[in-house]
Amino acid sequence: MNKTIVEYTDVKRPRNMYPKLILSPSKGKACCAQNMEQIGGVEREENRAYCYRRCRACGYTVRHFLSAPPPDGPSGSWEDETSTLLKLVG
Ligand SMILES: [Zn+2]
Numbered sequence: 015m016n017k018t019i020v021e022y023t024d025v026k027r028p029r030n031m032y033p034k035l036i037l038s039p040s041k042g043k044a045c046c047a048q049n050m051e052q053i054g055g056v057e058r059e060e061n062r063a064y065c066y067r068r069c070r071a072c073g074y075t076v077r078h079f080l081s082a083p084p085p086d087g088p089s090g091s092w093e094d095e096t097s098t099l100l101k102l103v104g
Contacts, residue, residue, distance in 0.1 A: 017059065020066065020075045028073025036066065038075035045071035056080065 019033065022040040029037040032053050049070040056065045068075040 018077060030068060036075045038073055042074040043072055045069060046074050
């Protein structure tokens with residue numbers, strides 16, 4: 015289940031209403047490679063970090079997944095700590 019604020023449409027005009035909604039054309043064009051800029055900050059979905067990138071020229075927007083975990087990300091996972099605590103209690 016992907017949670018995204020990007021709505022791809024070729025009917026409505028491109029619009030940036032971040033962080034609520036971004037209307038994007040369904041396809042990128044040649045302009046996008048040169049004009050992509052980051053919208054907002056880095057978001058997290060489960061273990062993946064991503065940010066929205068939007069083309070200044072045409073409004074094409076993608077979720078850009080970051081390959082490396084962010085430096086301030088939780089390194090030892092929260093689940094690990096929780097299960098350790100549960101074992102201690104049980
Ligand atoms: Zn573009």
